[in-house]
Amino acid sequence: MSLKDKRLFLLDMDGTIYLDNDLFDGTLDFLEHVKNIGGKAMYLTNNSSKSVVKYIEKLGSMGIKAEKDEFTTSAQATALYLKKTHLDDLLYVFGTKALKDELNQFGLKITDKLSDDIACLVMGFDTELTFQKLEDACILLNRGVDYIATNPDWVCPTWYGSVPDCGSVASMLYNATKRKPKFIGKPEPTMIELAIEQTGFKKEEAIILGDRLYTDIASGSNAGIDTALMLSGESTMEDVENFDGKKPTYIFENIRKFHDAIK
Numbered sequence: 001m002s003l004k005d006k007r008l009f010l011l012d013m014d015g016t017i018y019l020d021n022d023l024f025d026g027t028l029d030f031l032e033h034v035k036n037i038g039g040k041a042m043y044l045t046n047n048s049s050k051s052v053v054k055y056i057e058k059l060g061s062m063g064i065k066a067e068k069d070e071f072t073t074s075a076q077a078t079a080l081y082l083k084k085t086h087l088d089d090l091l092y093v094f095g096t097k098a099l100k101d102e103l104n105q106f107g108l109k110i111t112d113k114l115s116d117d118i119a120c121l122v123m124g125f126d127t128e129l130t131f132q133k134l135e136d137a138c139i140l141l142n143r144g145v146d147y148i149a150t151n152p153d154w155v156c157p158t159w160y161g162s163v164p165d166c167g168s169v170a171s172m173l174y175n176a177t178k179r180k181p182k183f184i185g186k187p188e189p190t191m192i193e194l195a196i197e198q199t200g201f202k203k204e205e206a207i208i209l210g211d212r213l214y215t216d217i218a219s220g221s222n223a224g225i226d227t228a229l230m231l232s233g234e235s236t237m238e239d240v241e242n243f244d245g246k247k248p249t250y251i252f253e254n255i256r257k258f259h260d261a262i263k
Contacts, residue, residue, distance in 0.1 A: 001204050003250070003262045006226070007039040008201035010192060012210035013055070014047065015233020017255055020159040023062040024232060026256025031064065033259060041070065042195045044208070046151035046185040046215055048075040048124030048166070051098040072195045074150040074185030075099055075124065079106035080194075081184050082148065086120050092140055094133050095124035099150070114139060120146035123173075123181060125156060125166040134173070141177040151185035153215055157233050186210075187218030192225065209258065211235055213243045221246040230254055 011017055017027045034041050043055065043066065050058070052071045059066045075098075082091065083106055093100050093110045103110050103122070111118065114136050121140045126133065141147060149170050155162035170181055185191060196206055207226040210216020211233025220227035229235060229248035232255065240247060252258045 006207045008206040009041045010044050010195055010208040012216045013045050015157045015211035016209055016230045024255050026259045030255055030259040040199050043071045044191050046074045046153050048099050048150040049096045049127045051102050072191045075102040077190045078150045078184040079103050082108055089119035090117050091120050091122050092118045093122050094137055095126050096128050099124045122148050124150040138176050141179040147179055147181040149181035149183050152183040186215035189223035192223040217248050218245050
C-alpha cells in the first residue's frame, strides 16, 4: 500500500507532533486530513509519567480534541501484562502518582512502601524520582523479586534538550544490582497490536510515526507494519545510518512534510 492508502496513523507524541508544550507546524492540518479521509489517529506513548486524562488535557491545551479510546500507553500495556502475570501479587511501583493511578484502575495491588511480601518491582518514567525509590529498588532487586519496566527509552526530549528516561534509570540500577527488567512498551509490538485490534483496521492500512529508531520504528517493524521516522525529535540521519535494526520505511523532516506527502 502507498502512503495515500494508509488509514490508521499510530502517533508517538513528544518529538513527533509536539515538543514539550509546543505543537509542531502541520500537526493540526495532518489530523484534519486524517479525519477527512475516514482515517483514524491513535496516540501511542512510552511515557508512563502521565495518565491518559493528563494527555487529553495536554492535547486539548494545544487545540487537539482527543478521546480516551484514542490512546494506547506503555502504562496500559504494562497493566495488561501484570494482570496476566501478577494479578494477586503485591507490586512495588517505582513511578509517578499518575502511573500508580493507572495501575490501580486495572485492579492491581500496588504499594510504594517496602515490605516482605512484594513480588514484583514495576518501574516507569519517574518525574518524581527520589533517592529513596532508588534505594528501595536496589533492596528489592537484590532480594530477587520480578522486575518489569514500562519502556526502554534512554531520554525524554524537552525544550532545553533531554532528561533521563526509564531506560537510563534501569541502566543505573543495573550498574548497582546487575538486574535487567523486562520492558513492556515500544519496541515490543504489544501497543501497536492493541491499537490495531481496537480500531479494526488491517495491518496494511496502518503506519507508525515516531522520532526514535530503537522504540517507535523498531516496534512498527516488530509488529509488521510500515514506519515513518520524523527527524523533529531524538533521531538524526546519522543515527539512521548507524542503526543496526530494520530501517524506517519512510523518513521525513517533520509532520508537515509527512502531511504534504499523504495529501
